[in-house]
Amino acid sequence: MTEPKVVASRYANSVDRRRLWQAAIKWPMYAVAVMPVLLAAGWRLGQALPVRFDQLLLFLLAAVLLLAWENLANDVFDADTGVDADGKPHSLVNLTGRRDRVAGLANGCLLLGLALMALVAWRSSPAVLALVLACCGLGYLYQGPPFRLGYRGLGEPLCWLAFGPLATAAGLLALAPAGASGVPWRIALALGSGPAFATTLVLFCSHFHQVDEDAAHGKRSPVVHLGTAAASGLVPWFVAGCLALQWAPVLLGQWPLTALLGVIGLPPARQLIALLQRHHGEPGRISGSKFLALRFQALNGLGLALGLALGRFTG
Numbered sequence: 001m002t003e004p005k006v007v008a009s010r011y012a013n014s015v016d017r018r019r020l021w022q023a024a025i026k027w028p029m030y031a032v033a034v035m036p037v038l039l040a041a042g043w044r045l046g047q048a049l050p051v052r053f054d055q056l057l058l059f060l061l062a063a064v065l066l067l068a069w070e071n072l073a074n075d076v077f078d079a080d081t082g083v084d085a086d087g088k089p090h091s092l093v094n095l096t097g098r099r100d101r102v103a104g105l106a107n108g109c110l111l112l113g114l115a116l117m118a119l120v121a122w123r124s125s126p127a128v129l130a131l132v133l134a135c136c137g138l139g140y141l142y143q144g145p146p147f148r149l150g151y152r153g154l155g156e157p158l159c160w161l162a163f164g165p166l167a168t169a170a171g172l173l174a175l176a177p178a179g180a181s182g183v184p185w186r187i188a189l190a191l192g193s194g195p196a197f198a199t200t201l202v203l204f205c206s207h208f209h210q211v212d213e214d215a216a217h218g219k220r221s222p223v224v225h226l227g228t229a230a231a232s233g234l235v236p237w238f239v240a241g242c243l244a245l246q247w248a249p250v251l252l253g254q255w256p257l258t259a260l261l262g263v264i265g266l267p268p269a270r271q272l273i274a275l276l277q278r279h280h281g282e283p284g285r286i287s288g289s290k291f292l293a294l295r296f297q298a299l300n301g302l303g304l305a306l307g308l309a310l311g312r313f314t315g
Contacts, residue, residue: 028291031298032163032199033067034060035305039191040171042305046256046312051175058120059174063167065113066132070139072106077143081151081217110136120174127183131170135162151219159203164196165189190254194245195304198265198297201238205293208232208276209283232276239269239296246304256311265300268292 037059044051075092079099092102114132121129138158142150149158169188173180207214207223208231215224223231246262249255272292279285 028294028298029071029202030064030067031294031301032202033063035195035199035297035301036163036167036192037063037171037174038305039195039301039308040168040175042308043172043187043191044175045309048312050177052124052177055120055124055174058116059171062113062116062120062132065109065116066136066139069106069110069113069136070143072102072109073140074143076103076106077145077148080145081148081219124176124178125173125180128170128173131166131173131183135166135170138162138166150221153220153222153225156200156204156222160193160196160200163199164192168192168196190249194242194262195297195301197238197242197245198293198300201235201242202290202293202297204231204238205235205272205276206290208280208289209287211283228276228280232280235276236273239266239273242300246300255308256314258307258310258314259304261303261307261310262300264303265296265298268295268299272296 037056041051041056072092076099114129114136117132118129121127121132138161141147142155142158149155165185165188168191169183169185172184172188172191204222207221208228211221211224211228213219214221226234243262246259250257250259269292272289275286275289275292
C-alpha cells in the first residue's frame with residue numbers, strides 16, 4: 001500500500017511540473033506577436049478602408065509561430081551560456097533535457113512561420129516578407145551567437161523597432177489590397193510606436209527577478225546596468241511614453257477620441273509600478289512582474305485598436 005506522504009509528494013511534484021510547463025509555454029506572451037496586425041486592422045476599419053480578414057488570420061498564425069521560434073531559440077541560446085541553469089527551471093531545455101529537440105522545434109516554427117508570411121506577401125506585397133525578415137533578424141541579433149546583443153543591454157531598442165514600426169508596417173501592407181505600393185512608414189510609426197513601448201516594457205520587466213543570474217553569466221541587461229532601484233524608477237516613464245505617443249495624435253485631431261480607450265491598460269500598469277517600487281530587490285515577490293506588464297500591453301493595445309475602429313462611427 002502506498003504511503004499517504006508518498007502520494008502527496010507525487011501529487012505536489014506533478015502540480016509543480018504542470019506549473020513549470022505552463023510557464024514554459026508562455027501563452028500570454030503571444031499578445032505581443034498579434035498586436036501589430038490587430039492595430040493595423042483597427043486603423044483600417046476606423047478609416048473605412050477594407051480589411052482582408054483572410055490575410056489577417058494568416059498573419060496572426062505566422063506571427064505566433066515566429067514568436068514561438070524566438071522564445072524556443074532563446075531557451076536554446078541561453079542554455080548554451082548557462083544563464084538559465086539555476087534561475088529558470090521552466091526553460092524548455094531544462095524541463096526536457098533535450099537541447100537538440102527544442103532547437104529542432106524552434107527551427108520548424110521559424111520555417112513554417114516564414115512560409116506563411118511568404119504566402120501573405122505573395123497575396124499582398126513583397127515588402128511584407130522583407131519587413132518580417134528584418135524583424136526576425138533583429139530577434140536573432142538579440143539572442144543568437146555571435147551577436148547576443150541582449151547580453152549587452154541592447155534588447156529593449158531592438159524589441160521596440162521590431163514590434164513597433166517594422167511589424168506594424170508589415171501588418172498594414174498585408175491587410176491592404178494586393179499591389180499596394182510603398183511602405184506606409186508614417187502611419188506605421190504613429191500607430192506602432194506607443195504600443196511598442198508597452199511591448200518593450202514586458203522585456204524590461206523580465207530582467208528584475210534574475211539580476212544575480214544574469215550578472216554572473218555576463219548578461220548586462222539594463223536592470224543589471226542600473227540596479228533594480230534605479231530601473232524600477234524607469235517603469236512609470238515606459239507607461240507614460242506609451243500613452244503619450246497614443247494621446248498625441250488624438251490631441252492633434254488625427255485620431256478619434258475613442259482611441260483613448262487604450263487607458264483600460266492603466267490598472268495593471270499601476271499595480272506593476274507599485275510592486276516594483278516596493279519590492280524591486282526581492283526576486284521571489286516580483287517574478288510575476290512581466291505578466292503585469294503583459295496585461296498592460298494587451299489591454300492597452302486592444303483598447304487602442306478597438307478605439308481606432310470605433311472612430312468611424314463617432315466622427
